[in-house]
Amino acid sequence: MSGKWMFGELTKAEWGKFEAAWPGAHFFQSAQNIEMRELMGDENFMLGVREGKKIVAGGVLLGRRGEFWIAYGPLIDWADRSLVEFFLSGLVDFARARNMLKIEVFPDVLLSLRDSRGEITKEWNWDGLMRMFAEAGFRYEGKTVNMEMKAGRWAFVKDLSGIKDVDGLRATYRKTLRARLRQTEGQVKIETLKRSELGKLVGLIDESDARNGIKGREMDFYRAMFDAYGQDVEFLIAVKSDDGTPIAGAIFVYHGKEVASFLSGMDRRYRDLNGRAWLQDYVMQKCLRRGIARVNFFWIEGKFENNHLLEFKSGFGGGVVEEYIGGFMKVLRPTGYFGRRVARKSRSLIRRIHGKA
Numbered sequence: 001m002s003g004k005w006m007f008g009e010l011t012k013a014e015w016g017k018f019e020a021a022w023p024g025a026h027f028f029q030s031a032q033n034i035e036m037r038e039l040m041g042d043e044n045f046m047l048g049v050r051e052g053k054k055i056v057a058g059g060v061l062l063g064r065r066g067e068f069w070i071a072y073g074p075l076i077d078w079a080d081r082s083l084v085e086f087f088l089s090g091l092v093d094f095a096r097a098r099n100m101l102k103i104e105v106f107p108d109v110l111l112s113l114r115d116s117r118g119e120i121t122k123e124w125n126w127d128g129l130m131r132m133f134a135e136a137g138f139r140y141e142g143k144t145v146n147m148e149m150k151a152g153r154w155a156f157v158k159d160l161s162g163i164k165d166v167d168g169l170r171a172t173y174r175k176t177l178r179a180r181l182r183q184t185e186g187q188v189k190i191e192t193l194k195r196s197e198l199g200k201l202v203g204l205i206d207e208s209d210a211r212n213g214i215k216g217r218e219m220d221f222y223r224a225m226f227d228a229y230g231q232d233v234e235f236l237i238a239v240k241s242d243d244g245t246p247i248a249g250a251i252f253v254y255h256g257k258e259v260a261s262f263l264s265g266m267d268r269r270y271r272d273l274n275g276r277a278w279l280q281d282y283v284m285q286k287c288l289r290r291g292i293a294r295v296n297f298f299w300i301e302g303k304f305e306n307n308h309l310l311e312f313k314s315g316f317g318g319g320v321v322e323e324y325i326g327g328f329m330k331v332l333r334p335t336g337y338f339g340r341r342v343a344r345k346s347r348s349l350i351r352r353i354h355g356k357a
Contacts, residue, residue: 004051004052005049005050005051005056005083005086006049006050007047007048007049007086007087007089007090007091007093007094008047008048008050008090009045009046009047009048010046010047010048010055010058011046012031012034012046014046014048014055015031015034015046015048015058015060016031018048018055018058018075019031019058019075020256022075024108024256024257024258025072025075025108025255025256026071026072026073026108026255027232027253027255027258027260028060028071028072028073028151029059029060029071029072029073029075030255032228032229032230032232032233032255033060033062033228034046034060034062035227035228036224036225036227036228036229037062037224039220039224039227039228040220040221040224041064042062042063042064043062043063043064043068044060044061044062045060045061045068045094046058046060046061047059047060047061047074047090047091047094049076049083049086049087049090056076056077056083057074057075057076057077057083057087058073058074058075058076059073059074059075059076059087059091059105060073061091061094061095061103063100065101066099066100066101066102066333066336066337067100067101067102067337068095068100068102068103068104069103069104069105069106069150069151069327070091070103070104070105070106071106071150071151072106072107072108072151073105073106073107073108074087074091074105074107075108078107078109078126078129081128081132084129084132085132085135085136088105088132088133088136088138089136091103091105092136092137092330092332095330095332096332099333100332100333101331101332101333101336101337101340102329102330102331102332102333102337103329103330103332104141104150104327104328104329104330105133105138105327105328106148106150106151106324106326106327106328107129107324107325107328108324109124109126109129109324109325110124110322110323110324110325111123111124111126111143111323111324111325112124112323113320113321113322113323114304114320114321114323115320115321116156116304116310116311116314116319116321117304118304118321121320126325129325133328136330137330138328138329138330139328139329139330140326140327140328141326141327141328141329142326143302143326144302144326145301145302145303146301146302147299147300147301148299148326148327150327151324151327152298152299152300152324153302153323153324153325153326153327154299154300154301154302154321154322154323154324155296155297155298155299155300155321155322155324156297156298156300156310156313156314156319156320156321156322157294157295157296157297157319157320157322158172158284158294158295158297158316158317158318158319158320159293159294159295159318159319160284160287160288160292160293160294160295161293163288164288165288166285166288169281169284169285169288170281172316172317172318173315173316173317174314174315174316174317176315177277177315177316177317180274180277181274181277181278181281184272184273184274184278186241187240187241187242187273188238188239188240188241188247188273188274188275188278189238189239189240189241189244190236190237190238190239190278190279190282191236191237191238191239192234192235192236193235193236193237195223195226195227197235198219198222198223198226198235199219200237200246200249201222201235201236201237201246201249201250201251201265202216202217202219202222203246203265204237204246204248204249204264204265204266204267205217205249205263205264205265206265207265207266207267207268208264208265208266222235222251225251229253232253232254232255233251233252233253233254234251234252234254234283235249235251236249236250236251236252236279236282236283237249237279238273238275238276238278238279240270240273245267245270246267247266247267247270247273247275248264248265248266248267248270248275248276248278248279249264249265249266249275249279250262250263250264250265250276250279250280251263251264252283254292257291257292257293257294258292258294258295258296259283259287259292259294259295259296260296260298261280261283261295261296261297261298262298264276264279276312277312277315280295280297280316283295284316295316295319297313297316297319300313300321302323
């Protein structure tokens with residue numbers, strides 16, 4: 001507590017109201033995400049700073065087994081040095097009091113905007129923020145280029161402002177993409193899945209994850225997301241019009257004035273039908289009808305050569321690459337945390353040895 005601020009936990013109702021009113025808040029900070037994580041057995045703490053009765057800053061701390069993080073948060077005025085320092089101090093004290101091993105913070109702060117070739121079109125200097133985290137004992141995790149599943153550092157986004165209809169939308173696409181859509185017109189249909197049908201999409205996502213060396217999620221993750229997000233999430237698949245064979249699928253999350261293409265997958269045997277492109281086109285048409293201006297194609301790697309995912313996403317034209325500042329980590333109980341890391345590496349090594357046997 002300070003002269004004018006008080007740090008502490010918030011109720012779900014308080015957090016939901018505060019987060020919903022915050023401009024541009026990420027769905028990872030939403031009340032729905034809290035509910036989903038609870039259904040999965042994760043712990044969560046909604047932390048905030050009050051000035052009198054007014055909440056002026058806050059963030060959702062998620063995790064389990066002593067390791068916690070804030071993804072795309074806290075929701076705070078990062079230019080207010082005193083407020084940021086107060087929040088970080090309160091966060092560390094809170095984590096220590098609960099014997100947490102480690103905390104990470106991934107601020108919703110941009111370092112740069114870039115075109116699809118990697119050329120910087122706008123950038124920001126956050127040296128002061130870096131110093132504040134360092135002074136609070138956090139270690140910067142660096143300008144990483146790989147995907148980070150807690151909070152990706154690179155994303156491709158498209159602004160639909162000023163686009164009025166389907167013709168105007170498709171006119172923004174790359175010429176080659178427009179041609180592929182014309183060639184496959186009528187061969188692909190989009191279906192919205194019920195809870196009992198999620199396996200159709202999960203199989204496509206698992207196939208793509210395996211191809212990229214990523215460990216897939218359990219079905220409980222998708223069911224929890226379906227239950228928690230309700231009308232704010234769509235589980236969509238693209239199928240062959242003639243026989244209904246699933247060829248691609250994706251999860252789209254609607255939050256505020258943004259739709260995010262969260263997870264996706266495809267059956268490469270049918271890649272010539274452009275199922276993933278038809279899914280994105282379908283959702284962007286819906287955005288035009290609903291007045292949603294921001295399309296977040298979500299995470300990419302921070303490299304601009306031989307980046308097939310960026311090549312696909314930038315094909316929809318008119319978008320930019322957002323580079324976020326990245327993560328800051330503070331280990332609170334070094335013996336416990338590093339001991340756990342050693343144990344994990346040992347188990348991983350044993351599994352590899354047995355796998356080769």
